[in-house]
Amino acid sequence: MRFGAAVLRSYEKPFTVEEVVLDTGPAEGEVLVRIAGCGMCRTDLAVRRSAGRSPLPAVLGHEGAGVVVETGGAHTGLSEGDHVVLSFDSCGHCRNCLAAAPAHCDSFASLNLFGGRGENAARFTDAAGEELAPRWFGQSSFAEYAVVPARNAVRTDPSLPVELLGPLGCGFLTGAGAVLNSFGVGPGDTLVVLGAGAVGLAAVMAAGACGAVTVAVDRHPERLALAERFGAIPLPAAAADLPGSVRRLTDGGAQYALDTTACARLINDALRALRPTGHLGLVARLRTALPLEPGALDRGRRISHICEGDAVPRLLIPRLTSLWRAGRFPFDELIRTYPLTDINEAERDCEAGLVVKPVLLPEPMHH
Ligand SMILES: [Zn+2]
Ligand SMILES: [Zn+2]
Structure with a gap:
């Protein structure tokens, strides 16, 4: 499938919003999510100072939230139409994951930051067929769609404003x-x-x-x-x-x-x-x-x-949405939304301190 995404091609240059290609659907244990909104976090912008450690070209974005459109296999625990907040990835079987400390997963850096994911990278390319870096934080959500491990997709109540919930997966969670x-x-x-x-x-x-x-x-x-x-x-x-x-x-x-x-x-x-x-x-x-x-x-x-606030996302994110409903965690007041095509303006505003939390809203390019 082809869809729009913001691609970072150089540590020095602006993002380019362009068409990318996903060659196959979700594998076993993954879900395909139509992104409703994705927060911009300091860690996305820190890629520019990573001195080669974070591979490019890449689709960044790791505070995505949206709607499941396809599930990979019968065991994801999620269904088409579910609203989900996407959080950081973890392996699920190292000592710290077993001890309910997935933020300290032995594979945290490689799974989330430095492109060390053991997956078929060739399936995610730009329109010319050039490989993009493996999924950032297991999601790469500055895009209309993201394929993510079901493990880091947290189901939320569909009555919540899903397009604003993404930062509950990283910045606000922290x-x-x-x-x-x-x-x-x-x-x-x-x-x-x-x-x-x-x-x-x-x-x-x-x-x-x-x-x-x-x-x-x-x-x-x-x-x-x-x-x-x-x-x-x-x-x-x-x-x-x-x-x-x-x-x-x-x-x-x-x-x-x-x-x-x-x-x-x-x-x-x-x-x-x-x-x-x-x-x-x-x-x-x-x-x-x-x-x-x-x-x-x-x-x-x-x-x-x-x-990541020592969080187990499936425990903490529902607590935060409950507090929001009770009027005691008004995180939405920190958000300003931008169309995904204005991602460079969002970055400038973020660096200049003009906005606390930009959230980028993809607008379908091809549907
Ligand atoms: Zn682990
Ligand atoms: Zn973050």
Whole structure:
């Protein structure tokens, strides 16, 4: 079948929206999904800085959601017409998958990021027959259609706005999962969130839903205003004595801190803002060494990396849609939609901080 997709052909050049070809339908255990909308995540844009590790040409996009149009075999657990949110891929049989930690799957990097999928790549090509990289995050959803392993397709209620649900599969899942799973935040707990982007604001919303007290730190006043609207206490990143300010606002120090900035200065500030036994989680990829000040981890403080909010997508995504229905996780207010053909404008707006979460809506080119 032929359909429209946004292809990245060079780390430096814009996306091109063009026709691509899928040679066969879904294999056993896969489903073909008509994409209703796909969020743009920092990890898509980071491909440009991957220095050759992420193969091109590629169809990116890993926050897809849509409708199942064909199932591969009788054992996918899904049916034609089901609404699904697509999340990250995992193997299902390594130690961490068996331990319900699929975000730490032994094959996470190769399955999702670096084109190491053991599949027949030749079936996915451009219109001229050139092979495209194996499916990004098992989906490649900046497209009208995606073939995905049924394992990472999460069925959702058809009354939900499916075109907006894709970011629940990665960005919003990461922020909310850090709060609900990795930290296990409870009522009256204290949290500081560094960086009020899509991940940070999802954390703010989830912490609010848990009855926690949250301080949000950002450079941009409009992002702080958003965080405040969702219940956080705003604190400018340039404030003098940031750790002292957080300690004052949290009765002696935050129990939890979530860093989405990968900025070494802010990470050290976050550690100094923690109370004894406090936990700092890092979600952004560090690009430099991280020097820690002497004593930063004293008195039981700890630091860990958090991937995909330690989520089992089939458990966390339904929790998030339930919270949304209850008015306690209004993620849709962070979204601006663009036609897929405007993907380069969406990227520019995202890099310029003009939009928290772009969602691209494919418009059929050939039907
Ligand atoms: Zn695994
Ligand atoms: Zn992502």
